[in-house]
Amino acid sequence: MSNKKRTNEFFNSKRKIFKPLDLIIAGLVLFSAIFIAIYYFGIFNQTSLVAVISINGKETQKINLSDVKAPYKITVNGELDVELLIEKDGVTFVSSPCPDKVCIHTGKIKYANQSAVCLPAKVSVSLIKNNQNKNDIDAVVGWNKWIYE
Amino acid sequence: MDLRIRNNTNNLANTALLASAAIVLSSIEMMIPDIPFMLPGMKLGLSNIVIMYALETVSLGSTISIAIVKAVFALLTRGATAGAMSLLGGILSVFAMWALITIFRNKFGYIGIGILGAFFHNIGQIIIAIAIMGIAVFWYFPIIALSSIATGTITGIVVGITLPKITLSMKFSQKNADI
Numbered sequence: 001m002s003n004k005k006r007t008n009e010f011f012n013s014k015r016k017i018f019k020p021l022d023l024i025i026a027g028l029v030l031f032s033a034i035f036i037a038i039y040y041f042g043i044f045n046q047t048s049l050v051a052v053i054s055i056n057g058k059e060t061q062k063i064n065l066s067d068v069k070a071p072y073k074i075t076v077n078g079e080l081d082v083e084l085l086i087e088k089d090g091v092t093f094v095s096s097p098c099p100d101k102v103c104i105h106t107g108k109i110k111y112a113n114q115s116a117v118c119l120p121a122k123v124s125v126s127l128i129k130n131n132q133n134k135n136d137i138d139a140v141v142g143w144n145k146w147i148y149e
Numbered sequence: 150m151d152l153r154i155r156n157n158t159n160n161l162a163n164t165a166l167l168a169s170a171a172i173v174l175s176s177i178e179m180m181i182p183d184i185p186f187m188l189p190g191m192k193l194g195l196s197n198i199v200i201m202y203a204l205e206t207v208s209l210g211s212t213i214s215i216a217i218v219k220a221v222f223a224l225l226t227r228g229a230t231a232g233a234m235s236l237l238g239g240i241l242s243v244f245a246m247w248a249l250i251t252i253f254r255n256k257f258g259y260i261g262i263g264i265l266g267a268f269f270h271n272i273g274q275i276i277i278a279i280a281i282m283g284i285a286v287f288w289y290f291p292i293i294a295l296s297s298i299a300t301g302t303i304t305g306i307v308v309g310i311t312l313p314k315i316t317l318s319m320k321f322s323q324k325n326a327d328i
Contacts, residue, residue: 014255015205017309021253022261026298029268033294040288111288 048130049112051091053084056122064130065089080121091125093118164203164211168218171199175219176226194267194300197242201262201308202315204246212243230281238273245269259309264301271297 048066052059055078063086071087073094082096082103090110093103096118103118115126174195181193196219203212216239224232246266249257271293278286 015309016258017306018260019256019258021256022258022264022305025257025261025264026302029264029294029298033291036287036294037291040290 049127050130051086052126052128054124054126063091065091065127066130076121076123078118078121078123080118080123082118082121082123084125091116091127093125096121160207160211163207164214167199167203167207167211168215171196171215171219172222174199175222179226192300194270194297194304197263197266197270197300197304198307198311200239200243200266201246201259201304202312204243204250205308205312206315209243209247212247213240216240216243230277234274234277236273237277238270241273242266242268242270258305259312260302260305263303263305263308264298267297267301267304268294 048064051063051065053061053063053076055076060076065086065088068086068088071085073083073085076082076084080097082098083094085092085094087108090108092108093106093116096103098118098120100120103116103121103123106116109116109125109127112127112129115124117124178193178195200212200215203215217236220232220236220239223235242265245268246262249262249265271290275286275290275293278289
């Protein structure tokens with residue numbers, strides 16, 4: 001390690017704040033984020049999610065989303081009547097007579113432990129994971145390996 | 150021989166200075182209140198600025214020791230988990246940035262180096278998080294990777310603006326030492 005060389009290199013540093021190649025690094029990081037987001041949430045979509053519909057805190061209905069072949073609408077009669085759209089990949093509040101429409105603005109809930117609530121109607125929908133099967137655990141171990149490599 | 154000794158002393162002093170700067174920056178960072186849309190654990194990574202300085206001006210060994218000092222500080226102030234995260238993340242990011250600098254020399258700008266450093270820091274943190282809390286934490290990864298683009302850009306810009314000025318002042322002190 002010659003200190004002299006290092007000092008020279010340092011004092012004559014030609015490094016710029018930004019060079020076009022930086023975009024490649026940013027692009028790779030972005031790509032990895034998107035790739036893992038798609039892949040990872042893809043795994044979760046394969047595990048069957050169960051939509052739990054509760055009225056006033058009491059569970060009234062459970063729908064296994066992987067059994068849903070075609071999207072359909074159901075009406076939940078809470079304090080107010082709200083309409084839910086049940087799809088294979090998520091649940092959406094489609095209509096509600098409540099004034100604030102927070103539940104509708106929540107949009108489609110797709111992932112485990114997400115929930116949407118309509119307070120005036122006292123209706124809440126949350127997604128929970130079905131019991132993990134062997135397939136999922138394999139996938140998880142695969143991820144672990146991938147990280148440590 | 151005389152030159153060598155002086156340079157080593159110089160390195161030692163610079164390393165100590167930069168290590169204390171890293172500690173100051175990370176304690177300032179702790180004071181920043183949580184911003185609503187940021188998830189817990191997302192940080193600005195200000196001390197990465199110092200790490201980049203050290204890599205550019207001192208040496209790899211010094212930079213690693215700064216990362217270790219920083220990790221000890223995190224251990225003392227924020228507990229064992231934070232310390233382990235800081236250690237693994239810091240060392241991974243130092244090696245990643247060092248590799249980028251030595252292999253590609255001047256082909257990348259500070260922003261690119263900063264993004265890579267922030268990204269690897271996050272990878273180290275997430276490995277520790279997975280080891281402690283299980284694989285479920287991994288869903289954080291995409292979010293944290295996106296945030297590393299933002300924080301890496303910020304640190305890169307800060308280093309790019311300030312480093313040439315610090316370089317000038319160091320040059321000045323060296324000239325004085327020569328006289």
